[in-house]
Amino acid sequence: MDQMIYLDNAATTKCAPEAVKAMMPYFSEYYGNPSSIYGLGAESKKAVSGARKIIAESLHADQTEIYFTAGGSESDNWALIAAAEAYGEKGKHIITSRIEHHAVLHTCEYLQKRGFRVTYVGVDENGILKLDELEKAIRPDTILISVMYANNEIGTIQPIAQIGELAKKHGILFHTDAVQAYGHVPIDVEELHIDMLSASGHKIYGPKGIGFLYIRKGVKIRSLLHGGAQERRRRAGTENVPGIVGFGAAVQEAFANMEERGEKEKQLRDYLISEIETQIPHCRLNGDRKRRLPGSVNFSFRFIEGESLLIMLDMKKICASSGSACTSGSLDPSHVLLAIGLPHEIAHGSLRLTLSYENTKEEIDCVVEAVKEIVEKLRNMSPLYEDYVKKNGKE
Numbered sequence: 001m002d003q004m005i006y007l008d009n010a011a012t013t014k015c016a017p018e019a020v021k022a023m024m025p026y027f028s029e030y031y032g033n034p035s036s037i038y039g040l041g042a043e044s045k046k047a048v049s050g051a052r053k054i055i056a057e058s059l060h061a062d063q064t065e066i067y068f069t070a071g072g073s074e075s076d077n078w079a080l081i082a083a084a085e086a087y088g089e090k091g092k093h094i095i096t097s098r099i100e101h102h103a104v105l106h107t108c109e110y111l112q113k114r115g116f117r118v119t120y121v122g123v124d125e126n127g128i129l130k131l132d133e134l135e136k137a138i139r140p141d142t143i144l145i146s147v148m149y150a151n152n153e154i155g156t157i158q159p160i161a162q163i164g165e166l167a168k169k170h171g172i173l174f175h176t177d178a179v180q181a182y183g184h185v186p187i188d189v190e191e192l193h194i195d196m197l198s199a200s201g202h203k204i205y206g207p208k209g210i211g212f213l214y215i216r217k218g219v220k221i222r223s224l225l226h227g228g229a230q231e232r233r234r235r236a237g238t239e240n241v242p243g244i245v246g247f248g249a250a251v252q253e254a255f256a257n258m259e260e261r262g263e264k265e266k267q268l269r270d271y272l273i274s275e276i277e278t279q280i281p282h283c284r285l286n287g288d289r290k291r292r293l294p295g296s297v298n299f300s301f302r303f304i305e306g307e308s309l310l311i312m313l314d315m316k317k318i319c320a321s322s323g324s325a326c327t328s329g330s331l332d333p334s335h336v337l338l339a340i341g342l343p344h345e346i347a348h349g350s351l352r353l354t355l356s357y358e359n360t361k362e363e364i365d366c367v368v369e370a371v372k373e374i375v376e377k378l379r380n381m382s383p384l385y386e387d388y389v390k391k392n393g394k395e
């Protein structure tokens with residue numbers, strides 16, 4: 001197959017044609033500032049409120065509870081820092097999990113330097129939060145619980161309803177980073193007792209650089225950016241009108257087709273998992289088999305380096321991702337894989353394949369073939385594998 005195969009949809013997605021089409025007029029036709037009083041500005045304002053309405057309805061929230069941001073990282077930073085500031089008088093203790101995205105973990109570290117205490121709750125071997133550990137961590141001065149809806153590396157979906165219940169029972173704010181889950185699974189902020197929720201456009205076939213933070217009415221939260229009166233005075237700056245419109249269109253598509261897309265992804269996902277498990281020895285599926293995102297697959301292969309696997313897949317025009325913190329240029333294994341109990345050497349040999357509804361069975365067959373061939377090649381160069389085979393024989 002000469003075509004590129006894209007299996008890195010947890011990193012980012014292709015912008016949907018519906019989103020691109022919806023955005024186009026807002027670059028050079030309806031370019032007015034939504035804050036202006038003339039007609040051109042009013043067009044932009046109308047478009048922004050249209051997108052806000054679509055998003056609010058998708059979560060069973062009110063339009064006044066949706067605040068546009070520049071993406072998931074900004075939403076996570078805002079939720080944590082501003083809640084810490086607004087509720088710092090009441091207490092200085094925050095609870096999160098060990099498998100959060102760095103946008104949450106690094107923000108927690110920042111808050112720790114400013115006098116906040118953070119408890120990092122562990123997960124089981126499938127990546128599911130230990131609820132008993134969470135409950136034990138709650139103290140009188142706990143002001144915030146932040147636990148992601150679904151994990152970006154291993155796809156595990158968290159027991160959000162139970163976490164929301166606990167937070168509500170103890171009168172603690174509950175924030176969830178739903179960047180990977182939003183648009184893929186139904187979310188009802190009322191039913192789940194979610195006080196704040198982060199989402200991002202480019203993870204659900206919308207444009208990059210746009211996201212939102214849902215903030216429940218009544219939650220005290222400090223402004224993120226100071227300046228103009230945009231976003232109910234909480235996030236200053238002229239709105240990213242094309243981005244917001246594109247995000248709204250992507251959300252509309254995602255929710256209208258959620259079941260159909262999800263079913264297709266699940267079938268491909270389960271086929272990919274079973275093909276890898278039957279064709280490649282010494283592999284381990286990471287993440288929960290049932291409670292996982294429809295398009296998420298993560299495997300560890302013993303005796304190999306994930307980075308080498310990725311480079312060789314790239315030579316075959318297959319886009320995938322590994323479990324290393326490659327963005328920082330370091331080769332530290334992923335904190336998520338370590339948190340589910342993988343030893344360093346096994347975490348190093350990990351591969352994340354994240355599907356979209358556009359992938360095909362032919363692509364999956366092609367990828368399984370390529371992974372199998374590369375893993376064999378890499379193992380044949382591995383002294384660890386040689387030792388293993390000497391002791392145990394092949395397989």
Ligand SMILES: *Cc1c(COP(=O)(O)O)cnc(C)c1O
Nearest residue numbers: 071072073101103152179180200
């Ligand atoms: C991608 C991602 C983010 C960051 O979102 P951006 O829009 O890229 O800033 C945050 N959390 C999770 C779980 C993610 O997957």
